[in-house]
Amino acid sequence: MTEKETPGALGFIRVLDLSESVAGQYCCRMLADYGADVILVEPPSGSAVRRLGPFREAKGAEDESLLFYHLNLGKSSVVVDQKSDPGRGLLDDLARTADVAVVPAGFDRASLRKANPDCIINTVSPFGEDGPMKDWRGTEMIYQAMSGSMIHNGRNERPPLYGVGHRASYCAGIAAYSTILSALMVRERTGVVQDVAVDIAHTAASMTYPFALQYSYNGTFEERGMRGQPLVEVTTTDGWIAIWIRANQFGPMCEALGAPELATDPRFATDAERKENFPAFIAEVQKRVADRKGGDVVGDLQARRVVAACCFKPTQLGPDAAHLKAREFWQTVPTAEGPRLALGPQFRMSRTPRRAPQAPPAIGEARRSGGR
Amino acid sequence: MREKSKLAPARQTRPVPSKGLPLSGFRITELTTAWAGPMAGRILACLGAEVVHIEPANNLDSWRSYTPLLLPKRYPDQQGGERRYNRAALFNSQNTDKVSFSLDLKAAGGKETFRALIAKSDGLITNFTPGMLSRLGFSNEELWKSKPDLCIVEMPAYGNSGLMRTWTALGPTMEQVAGMTAIIGYGDGRPVSTGPAYLDPIGAFNGSAAMLTALLHRQRSGEGQHVEMPQVEAAMQLIGEHLIYAAETGKNPLVNGNRLADAAPHDVFPAAGGADEWIAIDVTTEDEWAALCRAIGKEEMASDPRFATVAERCKHQDELAEAIAAWTCTLDKHDAAQRLQTAGVPAAAVYKADDTLACAYLNMRQFSLPLEHPEAGRHPHQGLPYRFEKTPVRHRHAAPCLGEHNHYILREVLGRSDAEIAELERIGTIRSVPDA
Numbered sequence: 001m002t003e004k005e006t007p008g009a010l011g012f013i014r015v016l017d018l019s020e021s022v023a024g025q026y027c028c029r030m031l032a033d034y035g036a037d038v039i040l041v042e043p044p045s046g047s048a049v050r051r052l053g054p055f056r057e058a059k060g061a062e063d064e065s066l067l068f069y070h071l072n073l074g075k076s077s078v079v080v081d082q083k084s085d086p087g088r089g090l091l092d093d094l095a096r097t098a099d100v101a102v103v104p105a106g107f108d109r110a111s112l113r114k115a116n117p118d119c120i121i122n123t124v125s126p127f128g129e130d131g132p133m134k135d136w137r138g139t140e141m142i143y144q145a146m147s148g149s150m151i152h153n154g155r156n157e158r159p160p161l162y163g164v165g166h167r168a169s170y171c172a173g174i175a176a177y178s179t180i181l182s183a184l185m186v187r188e189r190t191g192v193v194q195d196v197a198v199d200i201a202h203t204a205a206s207m208t209y210p211f212a213l214q215y216s217y218n219g220t221f222e223e224r225g226m227r228g229q230p231l232v233e234v235t236t237t238d239g240w241i242a243i244w245i246r247a248n249q250f251g252p253m254c255e256a257l258g259a260p261e262l263a264t265d266p267r268f269a270t271d272a273e274r275k276e277n278f279p280a281f282i283a284e285v286q287k288r289v290a291d292r293k294g295g296d297v298v299g300d301l302q303a304r305r306v307v308a309a310c311c312f313k314p315t316q317l318g319p320d321a322a323h324l325k326a327r328e329f330w331q332t333v334p335t336a337e338g339p340r341l342a343l344g345p346q347f348r349m350s351r352t353p354r355r356a357p358q359a360p361p362a363i364g365e366a367r368r369s370g371g372r
Numbered sequence: 373m374r375e376k377s378k379l380a381p382a383r384q385t386r387p388v389p390s391k392g393l394p395l396s397g398f399r400i401t402e403l404t405t406a407w408a409g410p411m412a413g414r415i416l417a418c419l420g421a422e423v424v425h426i427e428p429a430n431n432l433d434s435w436r437s438y439t440p441l442l443l444p445k446r447y448p449d450q451q452g453g454e455r456r457y458n459r460a461a462l463f464n465s466q467n468t469d470k471v472s473f474s475l476d477l478k479a480a481g482g483k484e485t486f487r488a489l490i491a492k493s494d495g496l497i498t499n500f501t502p503g504m505l506s507r508l509g510f511s512n513e514e515l516w517k518s519k520p521d522l523c524i525v526e527m528p529a530y531g532n533s534g535l536m537r538t539w540t541a542l543g544p545t546m547e548q549v550a551g552m553t554a555i556i557g558y559g560d561g562r563p564v565s566t567g568p569a570y571l572d573p574i575g576a577f578n579g580s581a582a583m584l585t586a587l588l589h590r591q592r593s594g595e596g597q598h599v600e601m602p603q604v605e606a607a608m609q610l611i612g613e614h615l616i617y618a619a620e621t622g623k624n625p626l627v628n629g630n631r632l633a634d635a636a637p638h639d640v641f642p643a644a645g646g647a648d649e650w651i652a653i654d655v656t657t658e659d660e661w662a663a664l665c666r667a668i669g670k671e672e673m674a675s676d677p678r679f680a681t682v683a684e685r686c687k688h689q690d691e692l693a694e695a696i697a698a699w700t701c702t703l704d705k706h707d708a709a710q711r712l713q714t715a716g717v718p719a720a721a722v723y724k725a726d727d728t729l730a731c732a733y734l735n736m737r738q739f740s741l742p743l744e745h746p747e748a749g750r751h752p753h754q755g756l757p758y759r760f761e762k763t764p765v766r767h768r769h770a771a772p773c774l775g776e777h778n779h780y781i782l783r784e785v786l787g788r789s790d791a792e793i794a795e796l797e798r799i800g801t802i803r804s805v806p807d808a
Binding site: 071132 | 550
């Protein structure tokens, strides 16, 4: 059975994506992935996400956002000027056909609800619509800063690092997806329709290691960089690798590194001594792998069930990456200019697989096939 | 070699069932360890499911921190106590609202008991390397014999196929393979971890979303299914735009601390009150830039040609940072963030654990809800971001003690007699105390 032939778990719903955010648009892309008919509702100037980088570098396409492309695969687009009467009328017409709407903070939910009392409305926003930070501006670094994660991220002697990209927003998108599915389960079982909401700052805080519970338990903090965790990071001829030492695997690890003498070295004889002499141990490992290929070292370690990995750069994770190729992870999307690349599924469902990705819409472009 | 413990078996309780929540009435069995799998289960428990965490006493969930080396920071008052596996902050943070069933699948009668539990379950969630269920004799087909509409979600690191399928992994190594670690750093070529095992909560959000998708389809069609959620591939979505950019251009993104190529300032600045107090400031628009200059009392900076455009500001980052730090270093981080946000500049204090507990916004969301744990005491447990108008979810009870619900599962869910329960305990298939 190919992906195209199966209806998808969410083939019974229509979704209006009014979110105008990375979080909301990722939520709606997941809904589209698993079968929903998703309409991206854009202002006449186009979604603001169309103007966020990174952008393509292909000639003549330098103003095309790859972020927008990635977040809006499989959707159709309708232009609605919500400031005009005809625009509001059109939105009401669309709302009447929708099972779900994803909206930003401050959206006129009452009008939408009036047009369609059965629609599940999900507000996805930085800090929500109430409370002391409702008017605060949120960006990825702001969410990470307030999550309790960022202070721990980086090297102890350097400033904290926020990370990269829009990871908190994406996770808020996944949380919003789950909130919608939960509300749909309730609606299907009981007929109860409700508003739901996910805040990005709240999501980011929920992704943090349990530092706050630890602090409540005993008043202690952890140092930035999680020093003390048994992670060895060393360079090889073709990049960095990481090894996580489990106490019961220390001997096999030393063997895999071709250094059985380290297993009997008195500096590393017990957990406590290894912890004490960890920099010396890392230096010993570095010496032994510096002239080897990362993949070979990691392969030897994994053959003995030692947790190890190569630190891949994005350019090493393309369609030619061996593991991803074997799994047929990367997919191609037909477009007017020929096939383009898209990432594969988040999860693979045996009965209701993800729909094959379709190109994201041009402004105001109805989907070329499908619909309800 | 560990010795047989002299501790008494765990006190037995009944879990408090949820009422009127999205997953009330659903039972999810969980064969998981550490963070990603247990957090996926915690999400489903928070949404109302009865989530049964299977954790054999002689092979405990690693987050119960029952290692030979005592890590005092993980326990209340830094004391392990008699049963430190019940007092571990890591485990207790990720297993709220759950049922603990300390069944040893490999012991006599273990598989039969598991099969009986599967027959009473709607979903099964696992986060071990692929093949674990099959090696135990529980292929999908075998599981569906016990429960034809079971939804099975596996959360392998690298997937159930491909060259790396059998590789072992943890959050800190998965993020390396996902491409995240390489694009975070201080610009010196050395990768920096993306956060404290950030791949785990990402896996939890994805794993629970996968289960909900399968459960919704089952509710409509009566069909169960198997879902494979490879944690690395699912996490790659979160930097998808950078991966597509790299695949199209052969280039990696710029790595330069918190600084970006298309916005400035976008960085942290030192605040008053200590050596590790910081405030994050992110200026994207020209309005925000003008507002920042006004807020820090340096309006002349707004017309300084070195800072006139984003491109100029990116070129003169160090001078810019110096001028901003001169203002931030005199102020409390919360005060500075509030002033800047009031002026229309995206800014935030970089929180430590105590800031999380004190945050008015997070407290309004009941993010740190106090829960009583019989062996760890009353503490604020951090919550989840799902908000429902009519079926509000929040933590119901603290994490279970090891094997606290063994009798509930055996007697009330599986209908075992007292004699049968006693026999399972006698032969060690059910134990609530690990070897010392």
